Amino acid sequence: xxxxxxxxxxxxxxxxxxxxxxxxxxxxxxxxxxxxxxxxxxxxxxxxxxxxxxxxxxxxxxxxxxxxxxxxxxxxxxxxxxxxxxxxxxxxxxxxxxxxxxxxxxxxxxxxxxxxxxxxxxxxxxxxxxxxxxxxxxxxxxxxxxxxxxxxxxxxxxxxxxxxxxxxxxxxxxxxxxxxxxxxxxxxxxxxxxxxxxxxxxxxxxxxxxxxxxxxxxxxxxxxxxxxxxxxxxxxxxxxxxxxxxxxxxxxxxxxxxxxxxxxxxxxxxxxxxxxxxxxxxxxxxxxxxxxxxxxxxxxxxxxxxxxxxxxxxxxxxxxxxxxxxxxxxxxxxxxxxxxxxxxxxxxxxxxxxxxxxxxxxxxxxxxxxxxxxxxxxxxxxxxxxxxxxxxxxxxxxxxxxxxxxxxxxxxxxxxxxxxxxxxxxxxxxxxxxxxxxxxxxxxxxxxxxxxxxxxxxxxxxxxxxxxxxxxxxxxxxxxxxxxxxxxxxxxxxxxxxxxxxxxxxxxxxxxxxxxxxxxxxxxxxxxxxxxxxxxxxxxxxxxxxxxxxxxxxxxxxxxxxxxxxxxxxxxxxxxxxxxxxxxxxxxxxxxxxxxxxxxxxxxxxxxxxxxxxxxxxxxxxxxxxxxxxxxxxxxxxxxxxxxxxxxxxxxxxxxxxxxxxx
Amino acid sequence: xxxxxxxxxxxxxxxxxxxxxxxxxxxxxxxxxxxxxxxxxxxxxxxxxxxxxxxxxxxxxxxxxxxxxxxxxxxxxxxxxxxxxxxxxxxxxxxxxxxxxxxxxxxxxxxxxxxxxxxxxxxxxxxxxxxxxxxxxxxxxxxxxxxxxxxxxxxxxxxxxxxxxxxxxxxxxxxxxxxxxxxxxxxxxxxxxxxxxxxxxxxxxxxxxxxxxxxxxxxxxxxxxxxxxxxx
Numbered sequence: 105x106x107x108x109x110x111x112x113x114x115x116x117x118x119x120x121x122x123x124x125x126x127x128x129x130x131x132x133x134x135x136x137x138x139x140x141x142x143x144x145x146x147x148x149x150x151x152x153x154x155x156x157x158x159x160x161x162x163x164x165x166x167x168x169x170x171x172x173x174x175x176x177x178x179x180x181x182x183x184x185x186x187x188x189x190x191x192x193x194x195x196x197x198x199x200x201x202x203x204x205x206x207x208x209x210x211x212x213x214x215x216x217x218x219x220x221x222x223x224x225x226x227x228x229x230x231x232x233x234x235x236x237x238x239x240x241x242x243x244x245x246x247x248x249x250x251x252x253x254x255x256x257x258x259x260x261x262x263x264x265x266x267x268x269x270x271x272x273x274x275x276x277x278x279x280x281x282x283x284x285x286x287x288x289x290x291x292x293x294x295x296x297x298x299x300x301x302x303x304x305x306x307x308x309x310x311x312x313x314x315x316x317x318x319x320x321x322x323x324x325x326x327x328x329x330x331x332x333x334x335x336x337x338x339x340x341x342x343x344x345x346x347x348x349x350x351x352x353x354x355x356x357x358x359x360x361x362x363x364x365x366x367x368x369x370x371x372x373x374x375x376x377x378x379x380x381x382x383x384x385x386x387x388x389x390x391x392x393x394x395x396x397x398x399x400x401x402x403x404x405x406x407x408x409x410x411x412x413x414x415x416x417x418x419x420x421x422x423x424x425x426x427x428x429x430x431x432x433x434x435x436x437x438x439x440x441x442x443x444x445x446x447x448x449x450x451x452x453x454x455x456x457x458x459x460x461x462x463x464x465x466x467x468x469x470x471x472x473x474x475x476x477x478x479x480x481x482x483x484x485x486x487x488x489x490x491x492x493x494x495x496x497x498x499x500x501x502x503x504x505x506x507x508x509x510x511x512x513x514x515x516x517x518x519x520x521x522x523x524x525x526x527x528x529x530x531x532x533x534x535x536x537x538x539x540x541x542x543x544x545x546x547x548x549x550x551x552x553x554x555x556x557x558x559x560x561x562x563x564x565x566x567x568x569x570x571x572x573x574x575x576x577x578x579x580x581x582x583x584x585x586x587x588x589x590x591x592x593x594x595x596x597x598x599x600x601x602x603x604x605x606x607x608x609x610x611x612x613x614x615x616x617x618x619x620x621x622x623x624x625x626x627x628x629x630x631x632x633x634x635x636x637x638x639x640x641x642x643x644x645x646x647x648x649x650x651x652x653x654x655x656x657x658x659x660x661x662x663x664x665x666x667x668x669x670x671x672x673x674x675x676x677x678x679x680x681x682x683x684x685x686x687x688x689x690x691x692x693x694x695x696x697x698x699x700x701x702x703x704x705x706x707x708x709x710x711x712x713x714x715x716x717x718x719x720x721x722x723x724x725x726x727x728x729x730x731x732x733x734x735x736x737x738x739x740x741x742x743x744x745x746x747x748x749x750x751x752x753x754x755x756x757x758x759x760x761x762x763x764x765x766x767x
Numbered sequence: 768x769x770x771x772x773x774x775x776x777x778x779x780x781x782x783x784x785x786x787x788x789x790x791x792x793x794x795x796x797x798x799x800x801x802x803x804x805x806x807x808x809x810x811x812x813x814x815x816x817x818x819x820x821x822x823x824x825x826x827x828x829x830x831x832x833x834x835x836x837x838x839x840x841x842x843x844x845x846x847x848x849x850x851x852x853x854x855x856x857x858x859x860x861x862x863x864x865x866x867x868x869x870x871x872x873x874x875x876x877x878x879x880x881x882x883x884x885x886x887x888x889x890x891x892x893x894x895x896x897x898x899x900x901x902x903x904x905x906x907x908x909x910x911x912x913x914x915x916x917x918x919x920x921x922x923x924x925x926x927x928x929x930x931x932x933x934x935x936x937x938x939x940x941x942x943x944x945x946x947x948x949x950x951x952x953x954x955x956x957x958x959x960x961x962x963x964x965x966x967x968x969x970x971x972x973x974x975x976x977x978x979x980x981x982x983x984x985x986x987x988x989x990x991x992x993x994x995x996x997x998x999x
Contacts, residue, residue, distance in 0.1 A: 247808070250816065252942030295784050320784045321793065669992075709793055711785035 113208030114562040115406040120623055120727040123407060123559050127286075127552045128293045130402050132315075134549060139401065144545045150538020157531045161233060170526035174519035175511040179529035180234040182503040183536060185358060186386065187227030188268070189379070189499060192351040193387015195220035195275060197419070199344035199351075208415065210558025211408040215398065216391045217282055218547050221275040223390070226540045228268055233532075246658060254662035258674055258681040260361035266655075266685040267354045270692035274347045277695045281340050281702070285333075286552045288326035289623065289725040291319035296722050324709035327716070328724050331635055332706050333625040339702045342644045343695055350691040355380045357684050362506070369449030369510045372437065378430035385423040385469060386499035389492035392416045394544060396489040398553045407559050410483045417482035420491060424473025431466055445515070453509045457522070461505035468498020560624045565598050590714035590767040591616075591734040592745050594759035595723075599626050602729040604757035605749055606632035609733065612748075616741060617734040621715065621724040629729075640701040647697020652690030656682055717765050731759070821938035827897045830883050832932065839964075840928030846920055846962055853920075857909040861896060864888045899935045900924070906997050916983040917955040918947070921964045928964040948991040952976030955983065 114123075129135070161168055171178040198216035201209035232241045244265045246255055255262050294316035301309040326332060356376035363371050372378075395416070399408040438450045453462045472491040481487045513520050547553065596602040602620050606629060609618060620629040630636055659682035663669075668676060703709065715721060715732055724730050733745050742764060752758045818824050838844050847853060852860035864887040871881055887894045900923075902908055914920075920927065925936025937943055947954045953968065955976055960966050969975065980987060990996070 248812065250938075250940035250942050252945045291784070299782075316784055325790075670989075709790070709797070711789045711793055712783050712787045716783045 111409065111411055112562065113211070113409055113411050114559060115409065118406055118563060119566070120560050120563055123563065124289055124293070124556055124623070124726050126404065126406060127554050127556050127559070128290055130548065131290055131550055131552055132293055132297065136401060140545065140549060144542065144549075147538050147542035147545055150535055151542050152538075153531055154535025154539055157528060157535050158229075158233060160528070161532070162238065166234060166236060168526070168528040169532070170529065171523060173521040173523065174514060174516075175508055175521070175523035177507045177511060178523060179504070179525060179533060180230055182500065182507055183533045184227055184230035184234070185503045185507075186496075186500045187223045187230070187536065187540075188271070188354065188358070189383035189503070190386045190390050190496065191220045191223035191227060191271065191275060192355050192380075193384040194223070194391045195278065195347050195387070196351045196384055197388055197391065198278070199348040202341060202344040203348070207562060208411060210555040210560075210562070211404075211412045212391065212395065212416065213282060213558060214286075214553060214555045215395050216387070217275070217279040218544065218553075219387065219391050219394060221279045222540050222543045222547070223387075224268070224272050224275045225543060226536045228272060229536065231264065231268060246662065252667075254667045256669070256671070257659040257663050257685065258671070258678050260357060260364050260684075263357045263684045263688070264361060267350075267357055267688045270688040270695075271350055271354055273692050274343065274350050274695050277699060278340075278343045278347050281336065281343055281698075282555060283551065284323060284326055284336065285328065285557045285623075285725070286555060287319055288323040288328065289556050290552065291316060291323045292722040292725045294319050320711060324703070325711045325713060326708070327710075327713060328621045328623060329706075329715075330620040330622070330626045330629040330633055331638070332708075333622075334630055334635060334638060335640055335702055335705050337625055338640050339698045342641065342698050346644075346648070346691040346694050346698075350688060351383075352380065353684060353687050353691070355383050357688075360684075367510045367514055368443075368445035369453075370506070371446075372434050374430060374433055374437070378427070378434070381423060381426045381430055382469060382499045382502055385420070385427055385473075386496045388416060388419050388423060389495035389499075391492070392420065393489045393492035393496070396485040396492075398548055400485060402548075402553075404554060407554050413485060413488050414479075414482045417476040417488055417491075420473040420488075420495065421476040424470055424495070427473075428470040431470065448513075449510055452513065453505055456509060457512070458505065458508050461501045461508065464501035465498050465505050468494045468501060470498075472498075557624060565600060587766040589735055589742065590717070590765045591732050592742055593715075593718040593721075593733075593763050593765050594731045594749050595718075595720060595761040596729040596731065596757075596759055597727075599624070599628055599729055601755065601757055601759075602626070602731055603628035603632045605731055605752060605759065608752055608757050609731075609745065609748060610634070612744075613733075614741070615736040616745070617736070619715075619732045619734070620729065621721075621732065622729040623725050623727065626729075638705070640698060640705060643697045643701035644694050647700075648690040648694030651693025651696075652686045654693075655689040656686040659686065714765055714767055719763050720761070732765070816938070821940075822899075822935050823938050824934050824936075826930070826932035826934040827899070829897055829932070830894050832880065834931050835927045835933050836929055836931050846927075853910045853914055855911050857907075857911065859910045864894060899933060900939060902939060905999075907999055908997070914961055916985055917958065917961060917979055919956050919961045919963060919966050921966055922947070922954055926964045944997065945992065948996070949987070951985050951987045951991065952980045955979040955985070 118126075134140070166172060166180070169178060169180060171180070194216040198209075198213050198220065201213060201216075232238050235241055243249075244255055244262060246257075255265075294312065298309065298312040298316045300306075301312045306312070356379065359375040359379040363375065392413075395408060395412070399405060435450060438446050442450070453459065472494040475481045475487055475491055508523060512523055594605060596605065599622055602622065603626070606618055606620055609616075610632060618633060620626060620633065622629070660677070660679075663678070663682075664676045670676065674681075714734075715730075718724075718730055718732065720728065721730065731749075733741075735741060746762055749757070749759055749762065814820060839846065849862035849866055850859040851862070852858055864884060867881075867884050868888050871878075871884060875881055876885075883894060886892075923937060923939075927933065927936075953972065953976060956963070956966060957975075957979065979985075985991070
């Protein structure tokens with residue numbers, strides 16, 4: 105396919121260092137600060153509107169939305185479904201790109217993961233605030249309570265509560281794990297800057313140091329060791345897999361919640377699929393719009409290339425066609441085999457009082473992606489951003505249509521009361537949009553909006569041109585000032601040289617502990633260290649299975665034994681309804697297990713470490729590879745290691761620098 | 768750095784960003800946060816159930832320091848002498864001042880302690896007692912059905928005859944009601960025992976209980992745990 109042999113996903117001539125500079129500069133130096141402040145002030149005003157609306161809502165009650173009639177779910181739930189759809193869509197795209205190892209994903213992943221996280225944050229408030237008594241939201245969760253009751257585990261409302269908690273944990277995890285090495289890169293850049301300012305006794309030196317330490321705490325002492333990278337890569341992929349599974353569970357759960365009622369128009373068998381497709385479509389749309397924005401404002405076209413725009417445009421096109429299929433199939437199916445009530449709902453959607461929603465949905469979801477049959481438009485940033493925003497608007501209208509049209513006319517003629525979109529409903533949504541935008545702005549202000557690590561993997565390896573003269577190594581005392589030695593460190597210009605040096609040292613390493621550090625994942629170093637076999641899959645699997653089985657057991661205990669509450673003729677042991685929340689909960693505990701394994705196996709957090717004493721070690725997150733030989737006994741082996749390293753051929757493991765590291 | 772062949776001059780290692788002690792603090796903070804995640808809900812649950820919040824065992828001051836222990840325990844006045852509605856109506860009833868004056872117009876007529884009672888009688892203004900046992904408005908509790916079906920006073924109100932100043936014996940949380948509604952046979956008494964404030968389940972409650980359930984026509988389990996039994 106053309107996509108495969110398209111231009112490289114990075115501008116030619118970029119190096120490890122230039123990528124770190126280009127992306128890190130946004131967070132540390134922050135160009136175009138004035139425009140950022142103007143945008144942030146605008147978003148801040150909307151957050152103020154949100155706070156005002158929520159205050160009025162808590163004071164007055166959900167009646168302010170105008171849906172205290174049979175239309176119990178209107179803009180509130182449409183907004184919630186839309187936000188969680190955007191979150192699911194972007195998480196799914198990010199997760200699938202990661203699992204498929206699409207090499208160009210680096211420029212897209214981070215923004216997609218951020219959209220997923222922040223959209224979840226915006227969505228997460230809705231299920232709480234749409235309750236009549238929001239302060240009792242926790243009544244929906246299973247906890248030991250003084251009522252002696254359990255929530256109804258057979259209800260999709262409970263599934264939804266578990267889903268959103270799990271989704272929040274998975275979205276935070278995917279985002280943070282992906283970010284971890286990048287935060288370390290920022291930490292080291294900030295540290296270098298703080299050191300420079302301290303030497304110059306600059307007035308802002310305390311602030312610079314504080315900033316470096318803040319990034320340092322967030323990075324949890326990441327050192328970029330080969331073993332760190334190994335576990336990190338596995339953790340990232342496993343959380344992505346858990347996220348992809350959870351997305352399917354969440355979106356189909358949302359549609360089953362509708363199907364669980366008796367309302368007309370909510371029982372199409374294609375509905376879970378169309379929910380998922382529209383979620384992914386809106387997620388890709390929002391991600392594309394923000395990607396274009398970041399690319400334009402910060403001139404990141406070196407790392408977010410035309411190829412990325414092209415890939416997103418193609419994705420939109422495919423999903424737009426899938427959406428068209430869903431609408432056509434639903435209409436065809438209803439007309440061919442639907443009952444009278446279903447046909448009436450279809451007619452009301454197209455020509456009833458809320459027909460605007462239907463036409464915005466169809467025109468917004470299906471038409472804009474069709475632009476991208478044109479190769480020229482696929483590479484046009486404005487076209488991509490506009491189409492992205494239009495499909496997102498279409499997805500919102502789709503949710504409004506599905507909920508409101510059905511609810512305004514159910515089977516009880518007495519409850520057919522009119523519903524009109526209310527100013528407070530719009531204000532709440534606009535406020536949540538402000539919250540999302542404010543968080544997005546904070547993110548691009550303080551964190552790398554493009555994955556430094558993933559983009560760096562695209563840089564072709566380069567051989568270092570210089571090396572130490574042969575026969576280096578100095579006799580005499582191991583340490584000049586008599587301080588105890590931690591080990592010997594050597595610096596290299598590429599991973600290949602580091603791996604070659606490690607291979608040369610390995611046969612005679614004895615009790616010396618060898619490790620390699622670098623700014624990108626280092627599979628060859630890992631092989632040289634003999635660590636390839638390690639896997640955190642068992643931890644993730646055990647965590648998921650224990651969580652899933654535990655939750656399933658809880659459902660069974662509560663429903664079939666402790667609190668037998670027969671409702672709707674459902675059997676005491678209604679096992680299928682417990683599967684959905686158990687799967688969601690399994691994703692949550694699997695994620696927590698991955699975190700625990702990531703920290704434990706890497707012996708993190710470790711803010712202070714002898715490796716940080718290696719001269720120039722700040723470049724381990726930039727463009728340099730380091731070897732550290734940790735001595736166990738006296739320093740007698742120092743000389744042997746140094747001689748061995750300097751005797752290696754240039755380009756075949758001879759280091760560019762050597763140093764003895766105090767403990 | 769002993770030797771370097773790089774084009775850029777090698778910088779000396781900058782001081783570490785964090786002192787060795789920072790790790791201990793960071794890990795302590797992480798573990799404290801994790802512990803709080805568990806401990807705070809447990810603490811919250813504990814506070815909600817504590818007597819401080821539920822008021823169990825706390826005797827508030829009343830307009831007159833009326834002693835159930837003296838009147839009912841020592842003098843042996845029957846519950847129903849004052850709480851007249853308990854067998855016939857939803858509310859057991861708080862006695863009017865006239866009930867007090869049936870005796871206190873004859874005895875202790877000059878007592879300072881009883882001055883508010885006499886004033887209430889003279890001015891025809893009821894005494895305002897501090898209420899102890901409250902139920903939310905959406906709970907429809909009926910004294911008569913409980914008392915006539917063998918639920919004794921002390922099951923809910925405790926041994927009132929031992930209370931010098933009256934206090935709340937049980938927090939009337941939903942779990943308290945459900946304990947009995949789910950297994951009434953553990954709590955039901957013979958009609959004669961209903962007024963016994965020192966009642967404890969007799970040794971044959973296991974056989975007696977189900978017989979009482981049948982005799983009183985109590986339908987436990989499926990019927991008594993329906994939402995609409997208490998909430999309408």
